Amino acid sequence: MLNLDYTEHAVLDVRMANDDLFELVLKRDGLEFSPGDCVAIYTDQEKSRPYSIASGPDEEELRFVVRSMDGGEVSPWLMRQRPGGSVRITPPFGWFRPGQDIGTADFAFIATGTGIAPFLSYMKSGARAPTQCLYGVRHETDSVGFGDLKAFCPTRLAVSREQSGHHFGRVTDLLDTLPLNEQVHYYCCGLESMVNDVSAWLQAKGIDLSRIHREVFFHG
Template sequence: MGHHRVQELRRHGPDVYELVLERNDLAFEIGDCLALHNEAAAQSRPYSIASGQDEDSLRFVIRRMVGGVVSPHLCELRNGDSVKVNPPFGWFRPGACGENAPFVFIATGTGIAPFLSYLRTPQRPAPVRCLYGVRALHDVVERDWLASQCELGLAISREDSPGVHRGRVTELLSDLPETPDLHVYLCGLDTMIDEVSDWFENRGLHHTQIHREVFFHSA
């Protein structure tokens, strides 16, 4: 457990932020989480690390939750402020399915964080595709950069945007290649994860090829 100073707080939309902290040589694996604290309230919440393993900073994608205890605090921090951080933990390992196995990333909302960590780490095989579902265009984190790193399929559920699918991310599944050795990495809301898991299992994918990380709205 230690304290890390804020380097930057970037606002992506009305309630979506990217918090950047000093790394302080903290070691982590792609897919790990850290518990970030609001010390005044004696509360903490887990957030997936969104930075690459070689970066000097720790990045987190945070949705500010109305009535929350930790997320509003984190979204009001200033450069130089100190954040108490617990040691990393986790078992979700994007892309760890073997060198030659094809894989896809599917995320909703802030569930994109562990996939950002993977894609920001050099010399990693690219996913076949990354499907990313959000409510509105301003909720998208690093859209142009993501599109430069992999084939990006974007779905927006609550508004129209030129050139972007209007609807749920699950409606993009039929565009994916049907390969028996495909591995699927899911991160986001439990409803999406259950629906996507069922979709692939009904098409013959073994449950061991479906890797799940359920994201709850951390308040």
């Protein structure tokens, strides 16, 4: 059924990072959002998937980090879009709020793949930096925004499918580098397996679940 509660936004660019990972750039048209918010993006066949906004709240563009999945109903269609076209999106929604409502407590980010999007949005908001960011990708070219993140806060990159100048393996291999104390909050975003592994590891280290903030991404 068609969701009539949407706005139409012009496509400004599709920036390919590699063969299947890209940034979809849309005209913002005054859309208000907070870092961590998602929107549902519709295809011309009325299929939709939620995507986290990767742009900052003061930027004039809307950007989304998308991986095109074989057999997907939305992501391959988005990859085929070109400037001059348009897509429909719902109003922003969400409950994942990196670095918010924790006072002056320290915090850390852990992400895999396109799960970096809400942290890129947070980085561009002008808010204070986390004590650390751990970022896991399959290939080095998947690391959208890594240079900016590294300039913003101490950031470690884990590359799981190729040798590079970074850690070779999963992002969970780097968990021992996280600060561990009762004041730190931990924000995890990405595939469910990683989010669950990180949560279990932190709880085994005595971290209360109330300080583990989770957002699970699904491809489609």
